[in-house]
Amino acid sequence: MEALRAVQILNPSGEIIMPRPDHPRVLCVANQKGGVGKTTTTVNLAVALALHGNRVLVVDLDPQGNASTGLNVPHHAGVPDVYDCLIDNVPLADVAQPVEGIPNLFCVPATIDLAGAEIELVSVVARESRLQRAITAHPEKFDYVFIDCPPSLGLLTVNALCAAQEVLIPIQCEYYALEGLNQLINNINLVRQHLNPTLDVSTILLTMYDRRTRLADAVEQDVRNHFGSKVLEAVIPRNVRVSEAPSYGQSVMTYDPGSRGATSYFEAALEIAMRGVNTGGAA
Structure with a gap:
């Protein structure tokens, strides 16, 4: 079973195609609470969609650069990054890097320079819409653009919210x-x-779900009662493989495609793709 799941997720033949939206979907992955799985969700959903026939761009907007690490994209000081796009108007196409080993997936990295952008943006003209302009001006059209936000509600997150049509909120199954x-x-x-x-x-998206606890079940019920159909059926379990993958510069999709974590993210990506088609692009 695990081998079958791995083949389905890695899709080496290219036969399994997730439906492509009729226009680009820009999703901002946001939650001002840290450690809820924003970056993990961004990286794994992007890889799952890219492995199944979609063109995907990941914009790392967190100064910690964790999404860049998870996709094994260089983001040390001196690498052209999203800071250059926001502050110096460098085109996004000039800083986007292809992700090694995964066709159709590109990443705009974040370096430590981005830590100062929050302050520098304060005095910039049209400061809230800098990222939106950069994405709109990109010559290639992507099926999905995922923006990984910092765990705060400052100007970087506001830029992401202005650039996106949709917000994806990962919620940890804890009180x-x-x-x-x-x-x-x-x-x-x-x-x-x-x-x-x-x-x-x-x-x-419910993340870090531990079936052994009544609390996780209670949180899930609360969230489903409050948000209804916006909550994906797929739930991401607590899974060691998901935590290990970034230390190898990989997503869990390529690190251990047969694991429960990889299967759950694959199901979540498929659900997002199906919703986008069923409702004409906006889930």
Whole structure:
């Protein structure tokens, strides 16, 4: 069974195709709480979609550069990165790097320079829409653009929310995860009112689910009752393989494609792809 799952996920023949949306879908992966699986979710969904026939761009907007690490894209000081696009108007195409071993997947890395961008953006003209302009001006059209946000609600996250049509919120199956959610939803509503009226919280993904605890079950029920159909059926379990993969510069998809973590992210990616087709692009 594990071998069959691995072949399905790695898709070496290219036969298994996830449906492509009729227009580019820009998803901002946001949650101001740290450690809920934003970067892990961004990397694994992007790899799953790219392995199954979609053209995908990952924009790493977190100064820690974890998404760049997870995709094994160089992001040391001196590498052209998303900071250059935001502050110096360098075209996104000039800083996007192809991800080794995964066709159709590109990554715009984040270096430590990005840590200062939050302050530098304050005095820049049209500071909230810098990223949106950079993505729109990219000559190639991608099926999916995933923006990995920092764990805060500063100007970098506001840029991501202005550039996106959809917000994907990973929620850790623990009590504290629900506490910060109201603040995030309020901020998204503010951005929708003043900057980006088309923004929609389209997808909620439950992560770090531990079946052995009653708390995880209670959190899942709460989230499903509150958000309804926005919550994906696929749930990401606590899985050692998911945690190990970044230390090898890989997603769990390529590190251990037969693991429960890889299967869960594959199912989540398929669900996102199907929703996009069924509703004309916006899940």
